[in-house]
Amino acid sequence: MVLDALVIALSSAFSSCYTGSLTLGVVGQEDLLRPLLEQRGIVDKVTIVPASEVIGMCDSPSQALRRKKDSSMHVGARMVRDGYWDAFVSAGNTGALMAVSRLVLKTLPGIDRPAIASMIPAVNGGRTLMLDAGANSECTSEHLVQFAVMGSCYMQAAEGIEAPRVGLLNIGSEEIKGTDVIKLTSARLAESGLNYIGNVEGTDLFGDDVDVVVCDGFVGNVALKTMEGTARFLAQAMRAELTSGVVAKAGALLASSALRRFKDRVNPGKYNGAPLLGLNGIVVKSHGGADAESFSSAIAVACREVSENLTDRITESVQELMEA
Amino acid sequence: MVLDALVIALSSAFSSCYTGSLTLGVVGQEDLLRPLLEQRGIVDKVTIVPASEVIGMCDSPSQALRRKKDSSMHVGARMVRDGYWDAFVSAGNTGALMAVSRLVLKTLPGIDRPAIASMIPAVNGGRTLMLDAGANSECTSEHLVQFAVMGSCYMQAAEGIEAPRVGLLNIGSEEIKGTDVIKLTSARLAESGLNYIGNVEGTDLFGDDVDVVVCDGFVGNVALKTMEGTARFLAQAMRAELTSGVVAKAGALLASSALRRFKDRVNPGKYNGAPLLGLNGIVVKSHGGADAESFSSAIAVACREVSENLTDRITESVQELMEA
Incomplete structure (x- = not known):
């Protein structure tokens, strides 16, 4: 269900205002993702990045962190860290997403604790x-x-x-x-x-x-x-x-x-997409039960953060605060 | 406005299930209260207990506590403490009501901090x-x-x-x-x-x-x-x-x-009447903007606490907890 919604959101992203500058990838189990992308006719436009492990909603953040290093969360965060992607959107377990993002991306200078923001x-x-x-x-x-x-x-x-x-x-x-x-x-x-x-x-x-x-x-x-x-x-x-x-x-x-x-x-779907702020990279949490429209909102939140250079802005503002 | 609502609630209390066992009193400025009670024809049934001072919604609890010892809150709490009344209902400043009640009535044995409960x-x-x-x-x-x-x-x-x-x-x-x-x-x-x-x-x-x-x-x-x-x-x-x-x-x-x-x-008026629990006496906080019906709810909450001996029940339960 969530994957379906995600793929519809991806396909509609191509017809949105972001077309042109936007390249999209999905991370996860290829055998599940490929047929869905084919069905929507976007398999050539979306990169599939394989990840063999799955973090469940009941996994504790610390277990997820240590034991599932080939989870979609780990791989997605590494794609951002290594500069392949500008942002990463996930509908997974919130605690695990924060823990993995923090481990892989680290926090911005001057930020002790990243936060989840809700609109x-x-x-x-x-x-x-x-x-x-x-x-x-x-x-x-x-x-x-x-x-x-x-x-x-x-x-x-x-x-x-x-x-x-x-x-x-x-x-x-x-x-x-x-x-x-x-x-x-x-x-x-x-x-x-x-x-x-x-x-x-x-x-x-x-x-x-x-x-x-x-x-x-x-x-x-x-x-x-x-x-x-x-x-x-x-x-x-x-x-x-x-x-x-x-x-x-x-x-x-x-x-x-x-x-x-x-x-x-x-x-609430209209407001879907909670930014994880304070990380050295852009990560957005989508609601676990998101439909296609809600996923699109979360992707739009990530696009906006990228185009507005949010990470740099936060770094500069924190710097100013510390110097004041 | 609040006084009008209170007096209507008082007059309707006489025709409620509590008739017979219920005696009612109001505490406050007599020149304001008497005409309202006369208007409703209940001036002979309701005792007016005079209080010369008024605690405003903007008074800090500590100011109210020390400087306005003849406020309706102080006088009302003393009526309970001295055994004239079984319960006291107030629509005033919550912080001040808690502070004054605590000072005058004290807490029950085994209770460190009284709490306000909301239904x-x-x-x-x-x-x-x-x-x-x-x-x-x-x-x-x-x-x-x-x-x-x-x-x-x-x-x-x-x-x-x-x-x-x-x-x-x-x-x-x-x-x-x-x-x-x-x-x-x-x-x-x-x-x-x-x-x-x-x-x-x-x-x-x-x-x-x-x-x-x-x-x-x-x-x-x-x-x-x-x-x-x-x-x-x-x-x-x-x-x-x-x-x-x-x-x-x-x-x-x-x-x-x-x-x-x-x-x-x-x-929310139906649920009006927040008990202050843990005091050595029954005090109920009514919403400041209560209408007659809401006031009746708050009075009913106080009546119920009295008839069910809530204070004794709490004392016994805390005792059991401490002995366990």
């Missing part, structure tokens, strides 16, 4: 980037400030925002709120030269007052999964009511195209 | 209790285990669940996930004698697999506010689409009673 839809068609979304459960204020720099660079590059507004996820807008790490981070961000707007709360993630929301990976992951749970719960409750009687059903039918537009507007 | 609607009409919802930003594993005991007692008392399923909020279901505090807490919960089911995630908060979700107040508060933000964002997007054209509007009109039932089903 959240906001009102008025805006977007908010939240990081870390789950790579680092425990963070110091240095880590959080580095996340802020990386997120700010990303939003400049990906969304063209000149001075992205950076907020610190906290449990109140007042300065006295939060843990000691949060208070220290806030003081550091205020002096960082970033466009720091202070504390933000869970209710602000969908608003248009902030572009980059910084938090540790524990809090970020809980927030992301809570969003997912809330949306699923509300959708279930709504569906139950809209199918509860003839009149309701008729109304839902009449409003069906509006409901479809609503679904499309809040579709 | 979350779940699928199939169920409910999940999450604690701490924001009182304690930084928690040790001892605190988290105490929260688990208190939450379990609450769900036994309030929902009649014999052995509430307790989950630990984490960023993955595997045991290796999370911070050191979380891992230690998990090991302790497994030996606590509680019905501990292991790690749960943000997506599980609305499910029917867990009754009590334990987390520190930072994570809990972010999760709660993220729910609120997600629901608000989805409602806005839905409204925008359903009012975007004649056909959509007609459909929405036909489905309006279904949409109203949906709204009622997920209405």
Whole structure:
């Protein structure tokens, strides 16, 4: 299923805005990949890079790291490290992807911990980037400030925002709120030269007052999964009511195209493609259950990072921060 | 506005199931309260306890604690402490309410930190209790285990669940996930004698697999506010689409009673009334913007805690835990 979706996304990438400059490769088990590429008529356009091992969703990152050195993740990351590819997109196990990428590509100078960033839809068609979304459960204020720099660079590059507004996820807008790490981070961000707007709360993630929301990976992951749970719960409750009687059903039918537009507007697939920031190379995590459209989004995220030289931008910004 | 809602809730409490055994009092500025009670014809049934000072939403807990000893919070908590009232419900500043309650009522034996618990609607009409919802930003594993005991007692008392399923909020279901505090807490919960089911995630908060979700107040508060933000964002997007054209509007009109039932089903006001657990007395926090119906919910939460002797139950359970 995932492979099918990937191959459709690859084939549609050739008809997208990236045509011309884009060359595509896939890494994995050739006997599985070749027939799918043939079926879509793109077997001559896409390089197949063989990888004999598979990292499962249940493998622990450390097992994956040490024992499966010919996995698609290892091989893909090496393709980036060795300059064959500009970027690598994977829908695999997040923890393993981060561990393997970190081992193979290393972190950028001045970055202690790479982070996973997640794009959240906001009102008025805006977007908010939240990081870390789950790579680092425990963070110091240095880590959080580095996340802020990386997120700010990303939003400049990906969304063209000149001075992205950076907020610190906290449990109140007042300065006295939060843990000691949060208070220290806030003081550091205020002096960082970033466009720091202070504390933000869970209710602000969908608003248009902030572009980059910084938090540790524990809090970020809980927030992301809570969003997912809330949306699923509300959708279930709504569906139950809209199918509860003839009149309701008729109304839902009449409003069906509006409901479809609503679904499309809040579709998380549109925001698929979570950049792993802080690595010496571009790696993007796709959702494991991605369909073709979502895969295309993740590929687009990677293309954007490449064309905007995100890695260099982060390196320069971190350098500036350290010199300041 | 809040006072109006409160007085309506008080007057409706007399016609509720609690009549007979229930005596009600209000604490605050008499010149404001008396006319409202007269208007509703309940001035003879409700005792007015005067309090000259007001703690504002912007007062810091420590200022409120020291400088406003004749605030409605101080007076209300003293009414409980001195045995005049069985419970105290407040819609005021949460941090101040916790600080004042803790100072006046003290914590129960064996409880280091009281927690705020929040009820979350779940699928199939169920409910999940999450604690701490924001009182304690930084928690040790001892605190988290105490929260688990208190939450379990609450769900036994309030929902009649014999052995509430307790989950630990984490960023993955595997045991290796999370911070050191979380891992230690998990090991302790497994030996606590509680019905501990292991790690749960943000997506599980609305499910029917867990009754009590334990987390520190930072994570809990972010999760709660993220729910609120997600629901608000989805409602806005839905409204925008359903009012975007004649056909959509007609459909929405036909489905309006279904949409109203949906709204009622997920209405947070129905779940209003967050118990402050671990105090030597019953205190319930109402949402600051509560309407009459929501206030009634909060009063009902307090009544339930009183009739089920929650304070004694917690004391006994903590005692058992410590002896085990």
